[in-house]
Every structure is written in C-alpha cells, then in structure tokens.
Amino acid sequence: MQELYVYDLYGFRTETKALASVLYPYETINCFATGIHKGKRRMLVVTYYRIIIISTAFGSPADIVSINREKIQNPTYTKRFFTSSISFEADGTKYEFAMVSRRVLEMFIWALEQTLPIRN
Numbered sequence: 001m002q003e004l005y006v007y008d009l010y011g012f013r014t015e016t017k018a019l020a021s022v023l024y025p026y027e028t029i030n031c032f033a034t035g036i037h038k039g040k041r042r043m044l045v046v047t048y049y050r051i052i053i054i055s056t057a058f059g060s061p062a063d064i065v066s067i068n069r070e071k072i073q074n075p076t077y078t079k080r081f082f083t084s085s086i087s088f089e090a091d092g093t094k095y096e097f098a099m100v101s102r103r104v105l106e107m108f109i110w111a112l113e114q115t116l117p118i119r120n
Contacts, residue, residue, distance in 0.1 A: 015043035015062065030111035031045070033101065042054060046111035053067075077108060
C-alpha cells in the first residue's frame with residue numbers, strides 16, 4: 001500500500017469505503033489516482049481485472065463505474081507541474097482526469113500494461 005501512495009494521498013478519502021464494497025475477494029489493486037472528471041473529484045482504481053471509478057457526495061450513495069481492462073485503449077498521461085492528467089478510451093468514450101498527482105502517472109500506465117489474468 002505504501003508503494004501505491006495510498007496512505008499519504010488517499011488514507012481518509014470517502015471513496016475507500018465504497019471501493020471496499022465492490023472489490024472481488026483477492027482482487028489485486030495496481031494503482032490508485034484521484035482527479036477531476038466531468039467537474040467532480042473522482043477516485044480511479046486500476047486492478048488486474050478492471051478500472052473502477054468512484055465518486056462520492058455527502059448524503060448520497062457512491063457513484064461507481066467499472067470498466068473491464070480488455071476494453072481500455074490508448075492510456076496516456078500528461079505531466080505538468082500542477083495540472084497533470086491521465087486519459088484513456090473505453091467503448092468509444094474518452095475518460096480524462098485532470099489535477100492528478102504526478103507521483104502516480106507512470107504507475108497508471110504500468111498498471112494497464114500488466115498481463116491480463118486468464119479467465120476460466
């Protein structure tokens with residue numbers, strides 16, 4: 001968890017509770033990131049199987065989107081001093097997250113380059 005910068009970047013975020021409710025048993029998390037997508041702060045989690053996008057608002061249930069990794073295309077990042085971003089495409093939709101920590105940009109690409117597990 002330390003290598004993923006979970007404790008210093010995301011330790012007390014409200015999205016972590018929602019994340020715990022949607023993870024599969026033994027699902028491995030390869031990357032965490034937070035950024036602004038469609039005007040809201042969202043948490044992006046890359047696992048071996050999928051990308052999970054979580055948005056929470058006070059007093060309402062979490063908005064959770066799950067995208068299988070097989071559908072992810074063209075993952076990229078832009079590194080700037082304060083306005084770094086990551087983006088990818090899935091099912092013809094472009095997802096772009098602005099204001100992402102520079103510490104996780106390369107890890108995001110690495111996480112998506114990992115070999116997909118064989119499904120039975």
